Amino acid sequence: MDAFECIATKLDVREFSSQQEVSPEIKSKVLEAARLTGTGLNTQHWRFILIEDERNLMKLAEDSTTGGWVSGANFAIIVLTNPKHRFYMIDAGRVVQDMQLAAWNYGVASGLFTGVKEQRLRSDFNIPKDLNPTIMVGFGYPAKKITGKRKNRLPLDKLVYHEKYGNSKRP
Ligand SMILES: Cc1cc2nc3c(=O)[nH]c(=O)nc-3n(C[C@H](O)[C@H](O)[C@H](O)COP(=O)(O)O)c2cc1C
16 A cells, blocks of 8 residues: 555544454564664664453453453554653654554554553553553454545644744745
């Protein structure tokens, strides 16, 4: 898929097909996309927990406050980052977007969540103290066809200024 088309058509999906498994090859591509993503100062402080077992997907859902839907995902990834690195949040955002786009290139949809019951999550997934569970992503083939749904986004003329903040027209 063309990179722009991939960005333009990707939606955050929370309902996944229980009929279709994501292949190990696609999972590897998603993880490889994570590995290849750049971090601030190339620190590569992040670590990823791949969750494929249904019981652990259920645990992840129970440990969440805003991502109960992940129980229906085919697999999930917990993105751990080290907050001692200044750009850790930017790093997390970039790696998640890369993984989501890599998956969507193969028709695999995904959604993310950030709300967790932290102590429970740490204990269930053996997360060390120095790493934060920053973003959780669930992946799977979408339960419904998602083509046609338009993104709810502001138009460019509300977002972009020219040369200086406030200039809505090109000088
Ligand atoms: C930083 C961030 C945090 C998010 N947290 C959650 C979350 O906790 N739970 C959830 O279901 N979706 C979460 N989302 C998904 C957003 O709701 C979604 O990206 C937005 O509604 C746009 O969706 P769309 O691309 O399908 O239009 C989060 C997205 C971002 C970028």
